[in-house]
Amino acid sequence: MPPVKKGDVKNVNPKKRTNRIIKKTTKSLVPTGPKMKKISPPAPGVIRIIPLGGVEEVGKNMSAIEIGNDIIVIDAGIQFPDEDSPGVDFIIADTSYLEERKNRIRALVITHGHLDHIGGIPYIINKIGNPPIYTTLLTAVIIKKRQDEFPHLPKLNIQVITDNDRLKLGQIPVSFFSPTHTIPDSIGIVVGTPFGNIIFTGDIKIETENEQPVKSEEEMYGRLAKEKTLCLIADSTNVEKPGFSRPEKEVQENIKKIIANVKGRVIVSTFASLFDRIIFIIKASEELGKKVVVEGRSMKTNVEIAKELGILKVKRDTIIGSDIMDEYPDNKIVILATGAQGDAFAALVRISSREHKNIKIRKNDTILLSSSIVPGNEKSVQKLKDNLSRQGAKILHYGIVDIHSSGHSHQDEVKWVHSILKPKFFIPVHGHHFMLKVHADIAQLMGLPEKNIIVPDNGMIIEIADRGRKIIKRPEKAGNRLVMVDGLGNDNIKEVVIRDRQMLSQDGMFVIIAIIDTSSGKVRKSPDIISRGFVYLKESQELLHHVRQLTRKTIEEGSTKMHPINFDYLKNNVREEIGKYLYQKTLKRPIILPVLIEV
């Protein structure tokens, strides 16, 4: 694959849906504000910062920085749906503020290639006027691969940059740095202003040795600290976790030791997006004289990308197909697979349920689940473990051995960053409100006055005003509608549809069809009933019999006194009477749909 300059498009099917959850949860207390239609560009000397997504959730990260006549957008992520959005593909940030100002958008800058930072691009890029996308090479390749799945969209204008580049986007000077994360080519963004720099970290962790940041981290953040930090905008994902995060190096060495020492095959399953770890595992296996079988679409894609870009250099025959792996002894085989979250159709899950063509679990297999469990996936992961262990495999997971570490700073790393950069103002991003609040508390602990910190909501319009002397939030909001992508590019799904799905999933639906003779007001024949997801109809004949009688009675009691017949009134009566009856008999409240047909 040639390196990407400008995106071009191929014919690939749009991506299908993933896992979903439904559950009743507590209502949210996020405040809303007046609309943003009338907000003019910021006055001279004012810097406007708008977190559009990712500050009331983990996911759909997106922010905008607006100075004078120029807007820079940072990241365009997706969030995976949960109990509040059943059946939905994913959720993206509300971009209406940007849509109304698309002529002034100079760039979309992407910090790194994870879906919570790039996944929204196909859905928003047109709406915001298809601005040039600035990002590093690996990220550019990943964005392009994803864009290929949307053949109906126009070409992307991707500008590949390095962390050494200095750009002027409109009138805004922008430079970069390369923080540690779990994917190479991650960048942080430095926006120059007359009053100091705005530093946007992106997702970061700090590489440490013996709970001490390593020299390269000290040097990089030291360089940033040479100029005044007007405002720090930083990742809060793991800020609730005490101490330092486990160094990735340690995790990798632990995995290598296991690969070196086990007797049989090793199957390592991890997030395909953890490029650094995947690359390490392949290289380590090669060093140990083992062959690597790569399984799972996203894992194959990412290994291919890493090879093509030269980030992964291996011998020709280190990576082999699963079809020939049985030509090697078991202890020479390492399988690298997707599926550690137990997601249906992922490689390890197909292996665990004996659906994989070439790979069957054997008694001496050792399986490494090198990932944490994403909330909501507990049950799938439990099933995965159960199935694998039923077939005799030995399973190691991060609850048992140290074979996973997150890519986000823990508290002590966060404190260290604050202590080096000494920002004047601080805005925590990337996380739920409570996480941001914890991050704000840490900033205060590090000496920042409360008035210099703003804990944002999605769509909050923050301004550094008075020539860099104060930070305020405007009363207007830049839109914080829940934008759900559901099916074919439909990002307009309404909450009523979601509510119906939630109700249907609990108690099902119940259609009653009655034919009414308009002249007599009588019901012809016995009403028909169709029901799904409510009770098992074949064993509920008595219930259905009573519903038919009650329907007829309800209709005829109304209709015979009515000239002409008010069908809406009758329908409501039927809905109410049948609803009451069904609840009384079953304690369930299916959605009741009366169909009254006039003949």
Next chain:
Amino acid sequence: MPPVKKGDVKNVNPKKRTNRIIKKTTKSLVPTGPKMKKISPPAPGVIRIIPLGGVEEVGKNMSAIEIGNDIIVIDAGIQFPDEDSPGVDFIIADTSYLEERKNRIRALVITHGHLDHIGGIPYIINKIGNPPIYTTLLTAVIIKKRQDEFPHLPKLNIQVITDNDRLKLGQIPVSFFSPTHTIPDSIGIVVGTPFGNIIFTGDIKIETENEQPVKSEEEMYGRLAKEKTLCLIADSTNVEKPGFSRPEKEVQENIKKIIANVKGRVIVSTFASLFDRIIFIIKASEELGKKVVVEGRSMKTNVEIAKELGILKVKRDTIIGSDIMDEYPDNKIVILATGAQGDAFAALVRISSREHKNIKIRKNDTILLSSSIVPGNEKSVQKLKDNLSRQGAKILHYGIVDIHSSGHSHQDEVKWVHSILKPKFFIPVHGHHFMLKVHADIAQLMGLPEKNIIVPDNGMIIEIADRGRKIIKRPEKAGNRLVMVDGLGNDNIKEVVIRDRQMLSQDGMFVIIAIIDTSSGKVRKSPDIISRGFVYLKESQELLHHVRQLTRKTIEEGSTKMHPINFDYLKNNVREEIGKYLYQKTLKRPIILPVLIEV
């Protein structure tokens, strides 16, 4: 309330549903076996042990021990529904084996008063012939309170015992011991056989000090070890966790310190079922000169029970109503509330969403979430924390400070129990298959040969045969149907209903009603469409227009050539054509229900 001897019944509404989840997960590989109809009672010298529930999940614990003509049932729990059982109230064990042998059931023995051990009683007790229930006083009171919610059921025959009692249930000698758990009056069960004892632990943890079991534990397990342990049947819930579990004492002291030191009010939220902790918090608050406000139905009930049984002794005015709490200074108030799981309608959740009549969050409030997060509740808990922190409360949870500990043994406690009891045979129970497997591995590590361990599935029929010399599993299965309680005592819900709910929750439903003139085969008027949970119809007029046209075309192309009209054939055509069209336009697959009406 008088102490319970025999259950009597009051008029209270049956309990309403709780949280539910839906998600696509991996299929399970649990083997099935031949049916159990023809299995005769065990031969002389054979002990039959049947784990009926709780060995492929955490919840719905139920086991049976069968010797000669006598069957003892142990526990009758519920499991809360998850992504595999949307809309369902809960899941109970398959009791068909017991139903077919109810004349030989001598007792239902209950180990303790948690729902995963008692919750199934109202649903199974009649089916298994309403045998006497043997349990301790507190457990008896809790069972009776719950039974009161099912006024249509006959009286329970509850026999209150103490851990000193020795009974003969049929010909089976049974004695008890009192393991440590999180609720007082927990018992373990010792079943005497000529070949040694069968020890059934129930849910246990070991009380420790400095990672050393305390003297009372040593004495109790030492007493048990004086007789030969033929078979140990033990809790596996936390067996994946290394080391010792945090002592409850430590947790309680930490909570007390916080209550003593904070400036404002303290709100402690925990599981209402954690009697020991709740009792401690009330007593500690009293010692510190504070008043306690008890909030939440189950919390109030359990505090009442504890007071009535004399396990909780407090001054008259220690517990006060929320209506008068503002008469005291903030630092004299401790609120004990349900809702740490973020479950809608629970006290803390109503407080957090400003729906509680008397309690509003204040800036100086400190909130202790003294519980772990039950898998599936992550999002609700996150929202709870977000809402509380938006109102200025300080939140402490078990990820930040040590204010929670589980009631189940970690690995080192498990090892200690094995080392003391030195069982000949071992059956791990209470947990998913993988947990049981880990427990079996520990037993092997402690010296037990693999052939002396059986990792059971629900309904597996295990026999200790050959006069205590070997343990085997029979090829027949004692039934392991998924029994779901859904609505009004309906425990017969079919999997097809659940599948429909899952489909409805993802893509909704789509009803098309067409009236067909049987003489001409033509569609009269334009077909009607009703849809829920699919797309927002008001903004999909073009789609609906095409569906109407396509329906008419599909029907008339078929019907005009048909005499008489085959309506099933037409319906299938419509379902297929409309399904294809909708998928093509939306990438969604609603349940399509064609209604063809002949006139």
